[in-house]
Amino acid sequence: MLAVSKLNHYYGKAHVLRDLSLDVGTESVGVFGPNGAGKTTLVHAIVGLVRPRTGDITFDGRSLLRMPTYEVIRSGVALVPQERELFPYMSVLANLESGAAYIPAARKGVPEALQASFEMFPILKTRTRQLAGTLSGGEQRMLAIARAMMSSPKLLILDEPSLGLQPSLVTELFHKVRDIGEKSAILMAEQNVRQSLKAVSRGYVIENGAIALQGPSDELLHNDHVRRAYLGL
Amino acid sequence: MSLKGKRMGLRVWALAILVVVGVGLFVAADEGTIKLGAILPLGDITGAQASKAMQLAVAEINAAGGVLGRQLELFIVDDESKPDKGAAAVDLLATVDNVDVFIGGMSSGVHLGELPALKKYEKVTVWIGAASSLVEQAAVGLDWYFHIHPWDYLQGASYVQGWADLQTQYPLIKISKVFWAYEDGAFGTSSFQGSLVAFSNWLNSGEPFKSALLGGGDYRSVLRHAMDYDPDMFVWVGYAADALPMMEQAAEIGFTPPLFVGSPPGWPADFGTSPLAEGVISYGMWAPSIKDVSPVSQHFWDAYIAKFSEQPATYFAPLGYTNVYVVAEAIQRAGTLEKQALITALEATNYASPLGETLTFTPSKLIAHQGFRNQKILQWQDGQQQVIWPFAYATALPRYPFTGK
């Protein structure tokens, strides 16, 4: 569904993506690596927030490279960004509704989608009128995921969803991600390798902007390098 | 030896250059045009129309054969209503264009900045702008300086005379209590100060307001204070932008003094179309209706409209026209551009101007050459500004009292 090929990008002189290629079918795929490895740049490039210097990105056979972000989103990709990027002075409900309001395909299904959101994250249902900016970090993360799901995306991209969450929530979160994976394809960038590997079926390890390793989850889980560098074992 | 030779060479060169330049100047001065340098705010309607009226006068004079057989040439520089630009304009006209006479002028503040520059060249200057007596203080002792516009205190004195005459002529009119509303800038404040001196035998009260020109436009508190004072005459000193809103707000709160006087430098073009204008008295030097009593004014009016297809809307238009004619006639009388002769000729000015009266120069309180001293008292009647005083140029009888409808 999503194919990224030979992506290169620079910030100033810093080469942050080096010939990076990966693809996502209908399964859940993880992208792992340390801070600054290029994970965020990669997902930003996919949704058009960053314009890579060279390479190509196609989604359902269409190139996303020159598409403005809103068109990428409307074509069925949703991103839950690291910084969540909620609308802080809007209510939880308005934030959720905004997830579907600008996607023509999703507009009709708002009540059902809201229902699904509240089922997935019951806490949100109790806070519909609260301003998003006043939610706790964990709640904001959930809201961001729920907002992205409102558009019923074909591909959901999650950028460091466990960031800043307390451990119990992290576990819960990856359960949810696994659930979501049954409906949508998922591309998840994570530092928390140990847990997130269980939520995806396949993974890539990025170091310094290039793919260092790739393979099915359980293979990675037993890889020496991964165990040493990311699991501290 | 070699050094001396060089010096000699230099001297020869310098002499040669001097001769060439001198001859050139001499030739230019003799055969060329007579140059008038005008400084005006071209972005403002006063300056824009004054400059056009000057062009009209120059065109007329040149068409009639010029002055002393030479053509007039008019140089107009925009002062942008800024003193530094005005001063630079003086230097430009004096040193680059080499004008023979300075004319023009509008704002007092700009003129204060121009005077030091004018004093450097001491060329004959005939000025139509600047009413502030601060300017008069700065112009003391300048024998080459001719001021056509009345100073603020002269305007005041002329109204004193006017109202005295009007009260004598029409016993119905009685004035003892006056309220002055003046815009809180230099123009309004100095007018008010001058009026207090001039009208010292009346009971005066006054308050500043913020002109719409500077973002104000709400006069109601001042109008209410005036209403509380219950004056026989209410005078506001502001700008054209204040005119109609002032009338509307007076009507709104029901303030209808027997005499409602406004003295902006110009009136909005459409003021007369408002019924509120009826009976409003205005102070000024000119109104279109003067053409009915003055053939010069009639001619000016027709010629201006014919040339520019717009009506002269401010008294700076006839002033600009007057400015050029006064200078041209003086040069003609002097027969030369020589300064002293020109000053003498200007002192003998006796020009029937389109403003109605005949212009002469006489000493004022501080300066030697003051032109107009009198203002006119005008009244809006049936949408037209009519002259009601001086009686010599009156175009209509006064209507009294002001109705406020």
Added chain:
Amino acid sequence: MRIARYVPYLVGAAVAATFPLFSGAYLEQVAGATLIYLTLALSWDMLLRSGQLGFGTAGFFGLGSYAAVLLFLNVGVQPFVSIIFGGIVAGVVALLLGLAVLRLRGMYFAITTLALAGIFAVVLRNFPSLTGGAEGKMLPSCIFSGDTANVYWLILVVAVMTIVISEVFERTRIHVALTSIRNDERVAKSSGVNVFKYLVFVFAVTSAIQGIAGGVYAHVFGFVSPEGSFSANFLLLPLAMALLGGIHSTWGPVIGALVLGALSEYLKLQIPYGHLLVYGAIIVVVILFLPQGLSGAARAWRGRSHAARGAR
């Protein structure tokens, strides 16, 4: 080699110093006014280098004008002394106000300085016995009796002094302090920069320069008035000049002031009616197409030609 680097400066200085010898009064007058604006543009930029956007330029200019004129009229000191006094008053007032307002950042600082400038004008207008009220005050005679060459040299001295101060700011620890504050205030603080002290210092110095410029202007044209001395022109034109020339440097505002000063005068002579329309359009076009200003564009061009030649 090193000397060659200074040649343009020496030539520039020589031209500036001898300007009255080969120009006329008109050009001196225009150059003098341009140099006043240059002083304001440069001093405005000097504060901007700390990241603080000041809108008080016209306010301190007017304050300096009034202080100079009132001291001159009431105490009868030398004009030069009164001009310096104008600078001191503006600087001290900025220092005191700075202690309060320099905790503000960004637009809030900008708008507060603008409001303070407004307050200066209203306050001065409302004490007519001292300040002449709305009419202002007139000097009995202008400095040098209005001789444009001397006036030019006086303004040149002030402008050069400002350029020198600006260069001192650029070449000493002040440069490092201000730039670090502008780039990242937290980093600056954590590296030992006393941010508040530097901000107050720069605010006071630049305001004092603006006050001196105001004092000079008042003495050159011989009067002060609330409308004239606090005119928005003394804020907006310098700002436009600095931005057009290129901010955060000495030479950007200098170039911007010289270009715009000459351009506005040229346009006026070419297009008597409506030159300001063209002037405004030029500002729009330059901002859209040369966002870094003239000096930035020159730098970019030079950089490109360097790169083309393989240098660096």
Added chain:
Amino acid sequence: MRLLRRLRRGQVLLLLVSLGVLVLMMLWKPYALIEGLQRGGLYALIALPMALILGVVGIINLAHGEFMMLGAYFAYWLGVYTGLDPLVAMIPALVAFALLGAATYLLTIRRALKAPELNQLLLTFGVAMVGAEFANLMWTSQPLKPHLSYVYSSMTLGKLRFGAYAFVYTVSAIVLLVLLSLFLRRTRLGRAALAVGQNPRGAKLVGIDINRTYLAIFSLSIALVGAIGAMFLTRNSVFPSAGSPYTMKSFCLIALAGIGNLPSVVWGGFGLGIAEALVLSFRGYGGWADVVFFAVLVAVILGRSYRRQTA
């Protein structure tokens, strides 16, 4: 939680105090209250579209007042040629100025969206200059104002006699506030605008075309301020520099209210209008009215910054 309660209590207190002040003023200086609400209404009305642009597009539009001035000219000349009342001319003004706004956005603002704030400031300053000088060339500096008899209709309430029409500004400010709030909360475009204003990147990520939103909001704001220009004309003369003082006032008002806070723009406008009218109501102290605006501004901004620092 306790903090929240204290805040609430503070707000209630503030409301009570301001109500008390209003009642006192009604008894003591009724005219200052009435006229303050009217002039404050005009301030607020003009500031609202500027606040919209600043809140959504993030641009301080220094040409704001000039667009209002051009709107007033538009209404004036439409009146001359077709006899349309300025209040009716507001409708064609909306259309014409939406187009003018769109053109301005596409030709200038859009190209400077990513430029530093200062460049945007200078850009709109240049646009303002072009606007004002265009008007000067077209119609000279001579003020124009149509005569409208309804603008000086008055009301009598007991011993009080005051202008009724000028409340049109007060009412319009409130109506515009309500309409804008409804627009921002209830319509898809309005919500998109809010979203873009609060978080442009977040807006992109929910599929909002932010360029189109900017264009729409800029055009809408210019359309509104053009129509407000027509309403301005009913009680004021129009001339080329008629608008610029209101740019400054609007900007100050928005800074006072806090960016993005439309209701506070309106209440702040009323407050400042009343404060000014109160100062003006004292004979001989009218010259200090201008200080009110600046002093309140400085006090509020400083107060807010200190509160933030101690919080």
Added chain:
Amino acid sequence: MAVLRTESLERRFGGLVAVHDLTFELAENEILGIIGPNGAGKTTAINVISGLYMPTTGRIFLGEDEITYAPPHVRCHMGIGRTFQLVHPLVDLTARENIMVGALFGRNQRLRQARKTAEEIAAKLDLEGIDRSVSDLTVLEIKKLEIGRALASNPKVLFLDEVMAGLNSDETKAALDAVRRIRDQGVAICVVEHVMSVIRDLTDRVVVLDGGTIIAEGPYSKVSADPRVIAAYLGEEE
């Protein structure tokens, strides 16, 4: 003798308690690691100690001196140096000038002296071409620049907030060496890191923060075996 000591530091933002009851010491020549999940309060703790935030309650001592309410630049003069989590190079200054900021204002050196200091420090950190502009530097070089600026103020205590993030393994190795060399010159160092291998290889002692409070303390080997730490930081095993 502790170089730095905190007593029950607390910092609240509105209702949120970012740092709670933080008491720890930093000994001379020690490299202390602070770890914990994102949002645990690590960076807030550094900000409170370096003076960017004032503590809500609690006290901070640098050696004998209490610095609880000293402004940040004074703390820098007294000997606290730090880097920032997301690198904050001063982009309008050259690399040399970036380092000079610390020397000029932290150590109060003269311009000429500071230029030399910058050179020395750059040499120590293997940072070449120090008259380049920041935009020409690589990520590693910018990190070195951050450390260099902090070092230039001659700190007694140096806080390194995630300086290894984004470095490849060779670069990390080089950076580790550099940090050790700094310690060897008598600077106590406090590192915040995510990369466990760095913490393991570098630190003498580790403090684990979660929810703004210390949940474990001790050598890495001990801490990494602590089930609470694994639960909080590494993620719960099912």
